[in-house]
Each structure stands twice: as C-alpha cells, then as structure tokens.
Amino acid sequence: MKRVIFLAMFALLTSIPAFAIDTTRFEDPALQERYSKLTHELRCMQCLNTSIADSQVDLAADLRREVHDLLVQGKTDDDIRQFMVARYGEFILFRPLANARNMWLWLAPSAFLIIGVLVAVRVIRQRAKLVTQDDEPVEEEAGR
Amino acid sequence: MNRFLFPLGVFALLAVVLYVGVKNSPNRETMTSVLIGRPAPQFTLPDLTTPGASVSSATFRGKPYVFNVWATWCPSCRVEHQTLLELSKQQEVPIVGLNWRDEDDLAHEWLARLGNPYAAIAVDKPGRTAIDYGVTGAPETFLVDANGIVQYRLAGAMTHEIWQREFVPRLAGKATVAK
Numbered sequence: 001m002k003r004v005i006f007l008a009m010f011a012l013l014t015s016i017p018a019f020a021i022d023t024t025r026f027e028d029p030a031l032q033e034r035y036s037k038l039t040h041e042l043r044c045m046q047c048l049n050t051s052i053a054d055s056q057v058d059l060a061a062d063l064r065r066e067v068h069d070l071l072v073q074g075k076t077d078d079d080i081r082q083f084m085v086a087r088y089g090e091f092i093l094f095r096p097l098a099n100a101r102n103m104w105l106w107l108a109p110s111a112f113l114i115i116g117v118l119v120a121v122r123v124i125r126q127r128a129k130l131v132t133q134d135d136e137p138v139e140e141e142a143g144r
Numbered sequence: 145m146n147r148f149l150f151p152l153g154v155f156a157l158l159a160v161v162l163y164v165g166v167k168n169s170p171n172r173e174t175m176t177s178v179l180i181g182r183p184a185p186q187f188t189l190p191d192l193t194t195p196g197a198s199v200s201s202a203t204f205r206g207k208p209y210v211f212n213v214w215a216t217w218c219p220s221c222r223v224e225h226q227t228l229l230e231l232s233k234q235q236e237v238p239i240v241g242l243n244w245r246d247e248d249d250l251a252h253e254w255l256a257r258l259g260n261p262y263a264a265i266a267v268d269k270p271g272r273t274a275i276d277y278g279v280t281g282a283p284e285t286f287l288v289d290a291n292g293i294v295q296y297r298l299a300g301a302m303t304h305e306i307w308q309r310e311f312v313p314r315l316a317g318k319a320t321v322a323k
Contacts, residue, residue: 045280046280046281058245058271059271059274059279059280059281062245062270062271062272062274062275063275065270066272066275085178086178087178087179087275087276087277087278088178088278088280089176089177089178089278119150
C-alpha cells in the first residue's frame with residue numbers, strides 16, 4: 001500500500017512538465033527548429049533558472065509569442081537575441097555573448113586546461129627524476 | 145613548504161574570483177534595468193478610464209513622470225497603492241499607470257474601491273509594452289525625466305522611504321544618470 005501511494009505521488013510529481021508542453025506550431029520545420037532552439041536559450045526572467053520554453057509563467061508565454069512573431073516576420077536569430085537583450089539585458093541569455101567583456105569566461109576553460117597540462121608535465125618529470133635517484137637503494141634493499 | 149605554496153595560490157585566486165562573482169551576481173543585475181539612461185519606449189494603448197480613447201507616451205513628454213506597472217492580480221500592487229495615492233495628492237509629478245495583463249472590470253472595481261492615483265492608465269493586455277520596458281513582474285515603477293529618458297527603475301512595492309531616497313533626488317536633478 002505504501003509503495004502504491006509512493007508511486008502515485010512520484011507519478012504526480014513527474015507529471016508537471018507534461019503541462020508545460022508548448023503548442024506553438026510552424027508550417028516550416030526550419031522555423032520550428034529555430035523557435036525551439038531560441039526559446040531554450042532565453043531565460044525566464046521571473047523564474048530565473050528555467051528557459052522560457054520550460055516555464056509556465058505568463059511572462060514566459062508572452063516572450064514565446066514574441067519569439068514566434070519575430071520569426072514569422074523573418075527576423076534572424078541574432079535579431080531576436082538583440083531584441084531580448086535590449087529589453088531585459090544580457091542576463092536573459094543562457095549563452096553569454098562572445099564579446100570583449102566576456103572574453104575571460106570563454107577563455108577560462110582553455111586556460112585551466114593549459115594550466116592542468118603544465119602541472120601534470122611538471123609532476124611527471126619530477127617523479128621520473130625520483131625513480132632514477134631511488135634506483136640504487138631499492139636494489140640494495142632487494143638484495144638484502 | 146614550497147609544495148603547498150602553489151595549491152595555496154590557486155585557492156587564493158579561486159577565492160578572489162568567486163568573491164567577485166558573488167558580488168556581481170545575476171540577482172543584482174536583475175535589479176538594474178538596461179533602460180536606464182535610454183529613452184522610455186513609446187506606446188499608444190487603450191485608455192482604461194475612458195472607453196474608446198487611447199493613452200500615448202507622447203502626451204507626457206516635456207515633464208518628468210512616473211510610470212507604474214500594476215495589475216489587480218498582484219498583491220504587492222495592493223500594498224503600494226496607498227503610497228501611490230498619497231504621492232499623487234502631493235502632485236509633484238504625474239503617475240501614469242500601465243494595467244498589465246489584467247481584466248478591465250477588475251481594474252475598474254479596484255480603482256473604485258481603493259481610489260485612483262493615476263493621471264492616466266494605459267491597458268496592456270497582451271503585455272507587449274511591458275516587454276518593451278523589460279518588466280519582469282508587477283509592480284515596477286519607472287522614473288522618466290522631461291527629455292523622456294528613463295532615470296530609475298524600481299522592481300517591487302513603492303514606499304515613502306524609497307520615494308524620498310531614490311525618486312526625489314532624481315526629480316530635483318541632483319543625481320542624473322551618467323552612462
């Protein structure tokens with residue numbers, strides 16, 4: 001019985017996203033694809049950590065409609081991103097813009113990788129030195 | 145000793161980066177509007193109080209005004225309503241309302257019951273003008289100067305304290321936005 005109740009609760013809990021299905025449909029599959037991509041990379045400004053595609057908030061619905069209308073008007077993806085940034089700021093984009101101010105953000109992963117490789121090389125070299133130094137005592141020990 | 149110096153340096157660097165990151169966290173960014181220092185978006189929308197008439201942003205150009213986004217479904221709007229009424233009685237500056245995603249009947253009833261602090265109320269049912277203003281929730285209050293430039297944006301309920309601290313000095317022209 002307990003298990004049934006638990007399962008029922010779990011089913012209810014996981015059913016929430018089912019209500020969030022976005023019914024916006026385009027005739028052109030290419031537009032549909034771009035719509036889906038854009039709504040997933042725009043932040044819902046009321047709920048912050050979900051995209052407007054996944055949010056049920058009224059404002060997110062308004063912004064989805066806006067994306068839809070701009071796409072139908074023939075605007076490019078960048079136009080639509082600019083439209084949103086001009087109103088809500090860069091914060092609305094999940095993917096930060098690749099401009100000078102965000103340079104460190106984009107370069108940081110490569111920089112950390114290079115630092116990691118340098119450290120690894122240094123450690124390996126030092127260990128290699130240790131092995132040659134340790135050679136004799138180890139043999140001595142083994143011979144005993 | 146030397147072998148601890150490098151990890152310690154990395155830790156110190158990380159600590160600084162995280163501290164700066166938290167200091168400038170997105171939550172702080174949401175509080176400032178990108179509109180500040182820019183012209184207030186134009187609109188021409190139906191007038192809530194006069195059927196058939198319209199309210200245009202052009203009407204209010206030439207003098208500073210306050211632009212207040214509200215709705216009857218918004219509890220904080222109820223909280224700030226009394227303050228707005230009192231501010232409107234001081235007649236320092238007109239308050240222009242934007243009735244956002246609301247029902248006219250409910251809005252009329254609200255004004256009849258609580259009083260009307262607004263010089264004019266524009267009706268924005270589809271929420272397009274609210275998007276132009278980058279509104280993320282109600283209430284939001286903008287201060288627009290005589291040149292039609294947004295000087296300040298308040299997200300949340302207006303209080304007398306906030307009015308005195310943020311709006312009065314900007315209205316007096318003591319603190320203009322440098323951008």
